[in-house]
Amino acid sequence: MAAAPAVGGGLVRVLACGSVDDGKSTLIGRLLYDAGAVPEDHLRTLAADSVRVGTRGGELDYALLLDGLAAEREQGITIDVAWRQFATPRRRFVIADAPGHEQYTRNMATGAAAADVAVLLVDARKGLLTQTLRHSRIAALFGVREVVLAVNKMDLVGLSQEVFERIAAEYGAFASRLGLVRVTAIPLAAADGDNVVVRSARMPWYPGPTLLERLETLEPADASHEGGFCLPVQWVNRPDADFRGYAGRVVRGRIRPGDAVRVLPGGRETRVARLVTLDGDLDEAGAGRSITLVTADEVDVGRGDVIVASAAPLEVADQFEATLLWLDDEPLLPGRQYDLKIGAQRVRASVNPLKHRIDVDTGGRLAAERLELNDLGVGELSLDRPVVFAPHTEQRELGRFILIDRQTQRTAAVGLLNFALRRARNIHWQAHRIDREVRARQKQQQPCVVWFTGLSGAGKSVIANLVEQRLVELGRHTYLLDGDNVRHGLNRDLGFTVQDRVENVRRVTEVATLMADAGLIVLVAMISPFRAERAQARERVTASGAAFMEVFVDTPLDVAEARDTKGLYARARRGELSNFTGVDSPYEAPASPELRLDGAAGTPQDAAERVVAAVLALRATGALP
Amino acid sequence: MNATEDHADPRAGAARVPGSSGPSHLDQLEAESIQIIRETVAECARPVLLYSIGKDSSALLHLVRKAFFPAPPPFPMLHIDTQWKFRDMYALRDRAARAAGMDLVVHVNPEGLAAGISPIVHGTARHTEVMKTQALRQALDLHGFDAAFGGARRDEEKSRAKERVVSVRLPGHRWDPRAQRPEFGTLFNMGRGPGETLRVFPLSDWTELDVWEYIAREGIEVVPLYFAAPRPVVERDGQWIVRDDERLPLRPGEAVQMRKVRFRSLGCFPFTGAIDSEADSLEAVLAEMRTTRRSERQGRLIDFDPASSMEQKKREGYF
Structure with a gap:
C-alpha cells in the first residue's frame, strides 16, 4: 500500500451506506484513490475494467475497485459487505461498505455493529428517501452514535447551497428523533472528487471540513472508558498447577493489580494479583485490551463468567425484553429453542411471546406471529440460565447477542437486550421434599417419556394404546397423552400453522415432563413433524432427570394415506384441510430414534412388544439400554 | 522494573503516540486478533495454525503465543509443504515451532509426490491444485482439524475484502460466498454443522504495512x-x-x-x-x-x- 503510516489516533471504523445509485462505491473508490491507497497495478486493472464494463464512458469507474465477487461483477450489483483498509498520516481506517440492494438490513446491521461513525449518502437531486431513513434507523439501533451526511452529486443540482442546506436541515430533524445528535453534513461531487479529500473550489459557500478531514478529526463516541471495569472471561489459562489466569478482552473501564473485583454471576469477591503478558506484567490495563488476569485468591472462574469491579457490579437475569433482527430463511417461531451467545456466555433461549414487528421505514409497530428473514421485531426472551448483561444502549458488547439455530448452526438472529423483566428476579423454584426419585421408588418403576412420532394414520395411537395396556397388566403406572385428545382441551386454542404446531408440542412436552416428575411412564402419541421440537422435548425431559425414548412409527405416506382411518387425507387432498402433514406441510423424519417401527410391515402387537421391552429395560439410572 | 514502566520500550504493547489519547491502531488490532484466537480455541475441539512461513504467518504465530502466555499455544502448527519453498523458509519453520513450544505437522500430498507433480513440468495451476489445495484438504481431514487459523488479510485481493473473520467451509471444504454467516463486531458464531469446518482469519483487518510495523515493534523474526x-x-x-x-x-x-x-x-x-x-x-x-x-x-x-x-x-x- 502506498498509504502513509498512521501515527496516532488509533483505528476508526466507518460504515458507508446509502441508497441504490447514490454513488457510494464511487465515493469510497474516490476516497481510497485520493488518499493514495490504490496501488499502481490495481489502477491498471481498473483502467482496463473501466473500458470493458465501466459506466463512465471509459473514464476511471472507481466503483469497480470494490465489486470483488464474480457474481457481483456479472450482475452489476453488490451482494456482501466489503471491508476496506486505508491509512492517512493521522489515522488508520476500516470502511465497511454495506450495499443497499439485497440483504440491506443484514448488511447494515453487520457494518453498524462494528462502526464508530456512519457515512450516509444522499443524492442531492432526490433528497431524503425512505431508504435513507431506514438506514439511519438501523445504524442507530445497532450502536452508531455519529453520522456524516454526504450530500452527493451536487454538480447535478447546480452546486446549490439552498438545496444542500434544505437536505441537511431536514435530516438533522429526523436524526435527533433517533437519538443521533452528532451529525455533520457535507456537500460532495464524488465522481469529480469535490470535498472528498480536496476542498471544492466550486462550492466556496461551504466552510466546513472535507469528508476525509471530518473522519480524521472526529472523536469516536466511545462509551467503553466510562463505567466500571468489566472482563468477560473467554478462556481459563491453566498450563500447570502453579498458574491459573483468566483471559479475555476488557470491554469497559480500567484495572490495576490490587483492585477489588467480583466474579459474576456467582458474586464471589477477590482482588487482582497480576496482569500477565508475554512482555512482562502490566501495572494497568484499559478497555479494548486483551489481558490475562490472575486473582489473589483461588476462586472458581469459568468461561462465560464476567469479572467486574466490586464497586460496579452488573445485572444478572434470565428474562428480557429484546429487539431482534431475523437473519435466517427459517422464520422465528415463538417457543422454539435457540442457542444464545452473549460475550462468552452460551445458553438456551426462546422468544415467547413475540410482541410486535417494527416497520423499518416508519418505526411503527406491526402485529406479528413470526419473524421472517430481515424482519425486525420485539419480544420477550427466556433463557435456561441467567446471564450477566448491560442494556445495549449502555454497553454494546454486553447488550448484544446472537441466536444460533441448533440444527443448522446458522446465525438465526442478532439481538439487543433492552431491559430485564422484573419477574425474572422474583420467581424462584420451590424446592420439594418429595422428589421424582421418591415418587418413582414408591411406584417401583423408572419414569420416562416415550414419544411416538409419525405421519397421521401411521399407527401411533394404536401402538401406544397397546403399549399402555401391556404396561398396566405388568403393574406399571402410565399415562397416554394423545395428540388428538389434547387438542380438545389443553390446546383447543391452537390450529395447524407452523407456529401453532410448535406451541402444541411445547405444551405437551411440559405436561409430559411434569407427569414423568410425578413418577409416571408417559406415552406421547403425536405427529410432532419438526425435528427441532422433538429435540427440544428430549432435552426438556432429560434435563428434568427422566429418560426420553423417541419411537418413530415409520409408515410411508402412500400406506398411511391408503388407510386414511379418519378420512383426513381425502379431505386434505380435496383442499378442505390446509397445513396437513405429508400433503402441504412437511414431516421431518427422525435421524436417530431409539426405536424405529416399520408401520407397513408386521402387526401393531409386535411393534408394541418391542416398545414394552425397551421401557422395561430402562435402568434405574435413567439411561437408555 | 517491568517493561510497561519503560515507555521507551516499543514492545511494551501500550506504546502511545504523543498527543494521542487512546491506544495506537496496532494495539487495537493486536487486542482484537488475540480475542479472535482465544474465542476459536474456546469453541472448537481441534484447532490448528496453518503456517506458511511468510511474514503474515510469523505475525500470526506471535499473536498466538501472546494469546496463551505463559502456556504454550494449545494446538499444533500445520505446514503444507509443496516441496518448492525457498531453503531459508524451511530453516525458519523448524526454529519457529521450537521457540513457540508447538507441535509441527508437515504434510506433503503423497499422491502428488508419487506422481512427481512439479511446477516446472505440470505448470503452476496444476501444482498449486495438487500440492496446495488438495494437500490442505487431505491434512485437515487426516487430523480431524475443525478450525484452521490463516494469516489472510482483506486488503490482499478483491474477493478477500468480503471474507468473514470466521469463514464456514461446507463438507468437502467448499467455500460458498452465499452461505457465509453475518458477523457483528467480535461476537462470532463458531458453530459447525455436520462435516463443516472453519477458517479463522485473525489478521483480517490488518494491512501489509500494519504487519511490517508490528514485526518491527515486536521484534519478530522473518x-x-x-x-x-x-x-x-x-x-x-x-x-x-x-x-x-x-x-x-x-x-x-x-x-x-x-x-x-x-x-x-x-x-x-x-x-x-x-x-x-x-x-x-x-x-x-x-x-x-x-x-x-x-x-x-x-x-x-x-x-x-x-x-x-x-x-x-x-x-x-x-x-
Whole structure:
C-alpha cells in the first residue's frame, strides 16, 4: 500500500451506506484513490475494467475497485459487505461498505455493529428517501452514535447551497428523533472528487471540513472508558498447577493489580494479583485490551463468567425484553429453542411471546406471529440460565447477542437486550421434599417419556394404546397423552400453522415432563413433524432427570394415506384441510430414534412388544439400554 | 522494573503516540486478533495454525503465543509443504515451532509426490491444485482439524475484502460466498454443522504495512528473503525469479545474473517474483512500504489467471 503510516489516533471504523445509485462505491473508490491507497497495478486493472464494463464512458469507474465477487461483477450489483483498509498520516481506517440492494438490513446491521461513525449518502437531486431513513434507523439501533451526511452529486443540482442546506436541515430533524445528535453534513461531487479529500473550489459557500478531514478529526463516541471495569472471561489459562489466569478482552473501564473485583454471576469477591503478558506484567490495563488476569485468591472462574469491579457490579437475569433482527430463511417461531451467545456466555433461549414487528421505514409497530428473514421485531426472551448483561444502549458488547439455530448452526438472529423483566428476579423454584426419585421408588418403576412420532394414520395411537395396556397388566403406572385428545382441551386454542404446531408440542412436552416428575411412564402419541421440537422435548425431559425414548412409527405416506382411518387425507387432498402433514406441510423424519417401527410391515402387537421391552429395560439410572 | 514502566520500550504493547489519547491502531488490532484466537480455541475441539512461513504467518504465530502466555499455544502448527519453498523458509519453520513450544505437522500430498507433480513440468495451476489445495484438504481431514487459523488479510485481493473473520467451509471444504454467516463486531458464531469446518482469519483487518510495523515493534523474526541482498535471478514473464536451487531449468536465451532483490510476498520459488530493492533492513523495508505504489501480490504469478481466480481457488478449498 502506498498509504502513509498512521501515527496516532488509533483505528476508526466507518460504515458507508446509502441508497441504490447514490454513488457510494464511487465515493469510497474516490476516497481510497485520493488518499493514495490504490496501488499502481490495481489502477491498471481498473483502467482496463473501466473500458470493458465501466459506466463512465471509459473514464476511471472507481466503483469497480470494490465489486470483488464474480457474481457481483456479472450482475452489476453488490451482494456482501466489503471491508476496506486505508491509512492517512493521522489515522488508520476500516470502511465497511454495506450495499443497499439485497440483504440491506443484514448488511447494515453487520457494518453498524462494528462502526464508530456512519457515512450516509444522499443524492442531492432526490433528497431524503425512505431508504435513507431506514438506514439511519438501523445504524442507530445497532450502536452508531455519529453520522456524516454526504450530500452527493451536487454538480447535478447546480452546486446549490439552498438545496444542500434544505437536505441537511431536514435530516438533522429526523436524526435527533433517533437519538443521533452528532451529525455533520457535507456537500460532495464524488465522481469529480469535490470535498472528498480536496476542498471544492466550486462550492466556496461551504466552510466546513472535507469528508476525509471530518473522519480524521472526529472523536469516536466511545462509551467503553466510562463505567466500571468489566472482563468477560473467554478462556481459563491453566498450563500447570502453579498458574491459573483468566483471559479475555476488557470491554469497559480500567484495572490495576490490587483492585477489588467480583466474579459474576456467582458474586464471589477477590482482588487482582497480576496482569500477565508475554512482555512482562502490566501495572494497568484499559478497555479494548486483551489481558490475562490472575486473582489473589483461588476462586472458581469459568468461561462465560464476567469479572467486574466490586464497586460496579452488573445485572444478572434470565428474562428480557429484546429487539431482534431475523437473519435466517427459517422464520422465528415463538417457543422454539435457540442457542444464545452473549460475550462468552452460551445458553438456551426462546422468544415467547413475540410482541410486535417494527416497520423499518416508519418505526411503527406491526402485529406479528413470526419473524421472517430481515424482519425486525420485539419480544420477550427466556433463557435456561441467567446471564450477566448491560442494556445495549449502555454497553454494546454486553447488550448484544446472537441466536444460533441448533440444527443448522446458522446465525438465526442478532439481538439487543433492552431491559430485564422484573419477574425474572422474583420467581424462584420451590424446592420439594418429595422428589421424582421418591415418587418413582414408591411406584417401583423408572419414569420416562416415550414419544411416538409419525405421519397421521401411521399407527401411533394404536401402538401406544397397546403399549399402555401391556404396561398396566405388568403393574406399571402410565399415562397416554394423545395428540388428538389434547387438542380438545389443553390446546383447543391452537390450529395447524407452523407456529401453532410448535406451541402444541411445547405444551405437551411440559405436561409430559411434569407427569414423568410425578413418577409416571408417559406415552406421547403425536405427529410432532419438526425435528427441532422433538429435540427440544428430549432435552426438556432429560434435563428434568427422566429418560426420553423417541419411537418413530415409520409408515410411508402412500400406506398411511391408503388407510386414511379418519378420512383426513381425502379431505386434505380435496383442499378442505390446509397445513396437513405429508400433503402441504412437511414431516421431518427422525435421524436417530431409539426405536424405529416399520408401520407397513408386521402387526401393531409386535411393534408394541418391542416398545414394552425397551421401557422395561430402562435402568434405574435413567439411561437408555 | 517491568517493561510497561519503560515507555521507551516499543514492545511494551501500550506504546502511545504523543498527543494521542487512546491506544495506537496496532494495539487495537493486536487486542482484537488475540480475542479472535482465544474465542476459536474456546469453541472448537481441534484447532490448528496453518503456517506458511511468510511474514503474515510469523505475525500470526506471535499473536498466538501472546494469546496463551505463559502456556504454550494449545494446538499444533500445520505446514503444507509443496516441496518448492525457498531453503531459508524451511530453516525458519523448524526454529519457529521450537521457540513457540508447538507441535509441527508437515504434510506433503503423497499422491502428488508419487506422481512427481512439479511446477516446472505440470505448470503452476496444476501444482498449486495438487500440492496446495488438495494437500490442505487431505491434512485437515487426516487430523480431524475443525478450525484452521490463516494469516489472510482483506486488503490482499478483491474477493478477500468480503471474507468473514470466521469463514464456514461446507463438507468437502467448499467455500460458498452465499452461505457465509453475518458477523457483528467480535461476537462470532463458531458453530459447525455436520462435516463443516472453519477458517479463522485473525489478521483480517490488518494491512501489509500494519504487519511490517508490528514485526518491527515486536521484534519478530522473518525469513531473510524479505530483505534485499544480491541473489541469482533470471528474468521471466517480466518478473525476477530467484533460482533457489538447480531444479529450475533455464529456458533458451535465459541467463542467471546477480541482482539486489527482495520479496514482498513468498510462495513457491519458481513462480514468485522478486522486486529490485535496496531495502536490506527492517527500517529500510518500512520506508519502502510507505512510498511504494505497487501492490503486494504483483509478484504472485498464480493470481494472474483469469479474473476472480482467487475466488475460484477458494471455492475449491484453497486457503
